[in-house]
Amino acid sequence: MNSIQVNGISKAYGKVQAVxxxxxxxxxxxxFGLIGPxxxxxxxxxxxxxxxxxxxxxxxxxxxxxxxxDFRQIRRHLGYMPGRFSLYQDLTVExxxxxxxxxFGTSIEENYDLIKDIYQQIEPFRKRxxxxxxxxxxxxxxxxxxxxxxxxxxxxxEPTTGVDAVSRQEFWEMLQRLKAKNIxxxxxxxxxxxxxxxxxxxxxxxxxxxxxxPPDELTAAYPHPxxxxxxxxxxxxLQDLREYSPTRSVFPFGEFLHxxxxxxxxxxxxxxxxxxxxxxxxxxxxxxxxxxxxFMNL
Amino acid sequence: xxxxxxxxxxxKKFGSFTAVNAISFSVKKGExxGFLGAxxxxxxxxxxxxxxxxQPTAGQASVAGYDVRTxxxxxxxxxxxxxxxxxxxEDLTVGENIWFFGNIYGLSxxxxxxxxxxxxxxxxxxxxxxQLVASLPLGWKQRLAFALASFxxxxxxxxxEPTGGVDPIxxxxxxxxxxxxxxxxTTIFVTTHYMDEAEYCDRVSIMVDGNIxxxxxxSGLKDSFEARSMDEVFVKLARG
Numbered sequence: 001m002n003s004i005q006v007n008g009i010s011k012a013y014g015k016v017q018a019v020x021x022x023x024x025x026x027x028x029x030x031x032f033g034l035i036g037p038x039x040x041x042x043x044x045x046x047x048x049x050x051x052x053x054x055x056x057x058x059x060x061x062x063x064x065x066x067x068x069x070d071f072r073q074i075r076r077h078l079g080y081m082p083g084r085f086s087l088y089q090d091l092t093v094e095x096x097x098x099x100x101x102x103x104f105g106t107s108i109e110e111n112y113d114l115i116k117d118i119y120q121q122i123e124p125f126r127k128r129x130x131x132x133x134x135x136x137x138x139x140x141x142x143x144x145x146x147x148x149x150x151x152x153x154x155x156x157x158e159p160t161t162g163v164d165a166v167s168r169q170e171f172w173e174m175l176q177r178l179k180a181k182n183i184x185x186x187x188x189x190x191x192x193x194x195x196x197x198x199x200x201x202x203x204x205x206x207x208x209x210x211x212x213x214p215p216d217e218l219t220a221a222y223p224h225p226x227x228x229x230x231x232x233x234x235x236x237x238l239q240d241l242r243e244y245s246p247t248r249s250v251f252p253f254g255e256f257l258h259x260x261x262x263x264x265x266x267x268x269x270x271x272x273x274x275x276x277x278x279x280x281x282x283x284x285x286x287x288x289x290x291x292x293x294x295f296m297n298l
Numbered sequence: 299x300x301x302x303x304x305x306x307x308x309x310k311k312f313g314s315f316t317a318v319n320a321i322s323f324s325v326k327k328g329e330x331x332g333f334l335g336a337x338x339x340x341x342x343x344x345x346x347x348x349x350x351x352x353q354p355t356a357g358q359a360s361v362a363g364y365d366v367r368t369x370x371x372x373x374x375x376x377x378x379x380x381x382x383x384x385x386x387x388e389d390l391t392v393g394e395n396i397w398f399f400g401n402i403y404g405l406s407x408x409x410x411x412x413x414x415x416x417x418x419x420x421x422x423x424x425x426x427x428x429q430l431v432a433s434l435p436l437g438w439k440q441r442l443a444f445a446l447a448s449f450x451x452x453x454x455x456x457x458x459e460p461t462g463g464v465d466p467i468x469x470x471x472x473x474x475x476x477x478x479x480x481x482x483x484t485t486i487f488v489t490t491h492y493m494d495e496a497e498y499c500d501r502v503s504i505m506v507d508g509n510i511x512x513x514x515x516x517s518g519l520k521d522s523f524e525a526r527s528m529d530e531v532f533v534k535l536a537r538g
Contacts, residue, residue, distance in 0.1 A: 037464055039436060166336050190462075193529075235474075251467070252474075
């Protein structure tokens with residue numbers, strides 16, 4: 001069953017086309033990642049699907065309901081965690097949670113099971129005002145509040161932006177557990193390494209979805225020869241490789257550079273080119289593409 | 299070896315809470331120094347002391363040759379600072395921002411004028427000189443913010459999570475600006491949550507609960523923590 005269906009959704013703000021002709025089919029219980037940079041249109045799409053914004057064209061359903069006609073049902077069964085922290089800063093942790101439970105006509109006790117894993121980590125601070133929490137704790141409280149009415153579908157708009165690597169990892173472990181409870185999750189992120197943890201990902205840029213695939217399929221379909229190249233002076237290496245004639249693109253990738261070439265090249269040839277330019281400690285080897293390589297290739 | 303930052307037992311307490319616990323380290327001239335840590339580990343507090351915005355409770359540090367305790371105003375004049383949260387005035391134009399920063403740093407009218415032309419050309423943003431900063435793409439803003447943080451040729455530029463949210467190509471273009479600045483001898487002190495960016499640094503320190511728990515080159519850290527990536531090093535350390 002399709003949990004989220006999007007047919008040709010477009011939205012402009014004045015002259016700026018925020019999203020354009022978006023089509024998506026997200027299955028029930030799927031963890032779907034919307035991957036793209038700031039300004040790509042991710043938040044606009046979330047707001048349309050969360051029934052907070054009307055599209056200029058196209059239609060969409062969430063959990064079987066139309067985003068315009070059936071907005072009341074969607075709001076009852078959707079959990080939405082916006083990108084900006086949107087809880088009441090001057091209420092305590094517990095008051096926020098109780099507030100959201102009450103709004104949805106339920107209680108903390110009734111759905112405690114669903115949030116237990118997450119909420120237990122912040123329960124020691126339940127008397128603390130939300131405004132006083134650290135970034136990681138705010139994020140856990142926001143997720144608890146988005147889940148307290150046991151939604152069928154969960155929208156998470158950049159839940160990990162500005163959050164450190166450890167909290168990010170814990171957050172994704174929580175999402176895997178929610179998915180196991182058959183909640184459909186649509187999550188956006190600018191961190192490409194997180195894409196690997198989704199069932200499928202849609203790459204979005206300048207309001208358009210550029211590709212939809214499971215992350216492994218996406219990376220396996222990378223169409224160019226790709227090498228990781230290292231040397232002692234990385235900045236010089238980058239500049240020199242730009243002058244290497246088979247080079248298509250060359251970008252820093254952590255410890256190494258990723259060099260993609262227009263045609264197959266023998267790694268020996270690259271080594272010789274670099275040796276001639278006095279590079280030391282040269283490493284050249286073929287490598288697999290990552291989601292980030294694919295994104296930059298689009 | 300010439301050091302531009304030297305911290306010795308630098309400490310900051312808020313009441314009974316020790317935010318920064320007697321950290322000692324040095325940063326070399328022209329180095330790209332990564333300053334990592336989990337949210338709440340004490341990075342921001344340490345950085346505020348090093349930039350002369352906050353007085354240490356104990357210990358000392360010198361930055362660009364000036365003492366953080368007694369010469370904070372001198373420090374501010376000799377460093378650049380850029381943060382993702384605030385760096386430019388959104389409701390001023392590109393040209394007005396440049397003019398404003400030039401004046402704040404006390405540069406003369408003629409110097410500002412010639413440096414402005416040079417900057418607009420280098421960043422290839424001459425066409426948007428009269429546009430409000432708010433209307434620029436995030437990546438352009440970040441590059442302009444970095445250029446302005448370096449406008450007065452400071453010895454050190456502090457970058458506080460400069461690249462959050464931008465696309466992968468823009469993020470890399472930004473790092474090329476950092477490399478180029480370091481190549482010219484500017485010291486870069488940078489915090490980031492992107493662990494691949496930690497790999498771009500010459501040396502990296504990782505703060506855990508107010509202490510510097512590790513400090514080495516990225517490859518040195520990976521060796522000593524038997525980790526394949528900086529991400530793994532970070533998670534091992536910060537999770538304890």
